[in-house]
Amino acid sequence: MIRVGVHSGQQYANFDECLELWTQAEELGYDWVSLFDHQRPPLGGPDGPCFDGPTLLAALAARTRRIRCGMLVSAVTWRHPAMAASIAATLDHVSGGRLEFGVGAGGADLAYDQYGLPFPRTGDRLDMLDESCEIMRGLWTRDRVDYEGEHYRLTGAALAPKPVQERLPLVIGGGGEKRTLRTVARHADVWNTLVTDIDTYRHKKDVLRGYCEEIGRNPDEIRMSMTFRVVLGEDETRAEERRRERMALLPAGSPDVGEYLAFGTAEQCVEALLPYVRLGVGDFLLGLRPPVDRETMRIFAERVAPALRQAAAGLDGSRSADLVRR
Incomplete structure (x- = not known):
């Protein structure tokens, strides 16, 4: 089953602006909408706006009814995994069992310098990620947890109430082949990455499958999720006009540019x-940041998403393109 979503982030000047986006995503039929868990993201400059992730997610979850509510993703550097597990369980109750909680080893964030927060070396953060996943799952599912690791220790630890969902989906973000994908194989319900070229993605999928085989896990148990950006128009002329407008908003050298998969029509987006879809990606998450590209958001929901779902159900590419043109 294909799910389509909006990765909204939280770099908004006020709550109403973010709530409007989430409400519209639900009304347009998206399956998923998510925040990240940066404190001071480098995008937007050193003093740009950024709401706290878990706090905002709770407020938005309480104001929506159907859509899956994602955290994509929470860095292990921000809080002890027991605290993260408690936050996630609380969010699952607030959302009525709609949470999908993402974790990662952490990356660039201005808060480490601005707030004087520790930023462990890469190897330590990857160890922390693996230990955190084990601890969180234990606290979500067991009455008591004892754990002795390199970075964390729990003694008779309890968490109540448990999440609403019998198995709260744990999303792991990242594509590192030596460590991260091994952790994905061990712990993830969903594996999320930023868009890459198809050959790179195929290779990473094969690496993940190899790690699953090593531990005796069925790789089909892990849902594949991809975050990307596109700019869409009703025709190629409009799409090119909108591409120029969007690029003009980005500062020189912006990392956003590499996340754009397509600039064009709905048909061209489906083709990209x-x-x-053929490789087995199940979640397609459209990245949006303010000023929100509502035209792309609408076209993707109304014309791209149905074609992707039909393709996953067995239609070939040409039939999917025909569906979009109708």
């Missing part, structure tokens, strides 16, 4: 995404 179909190879990932």
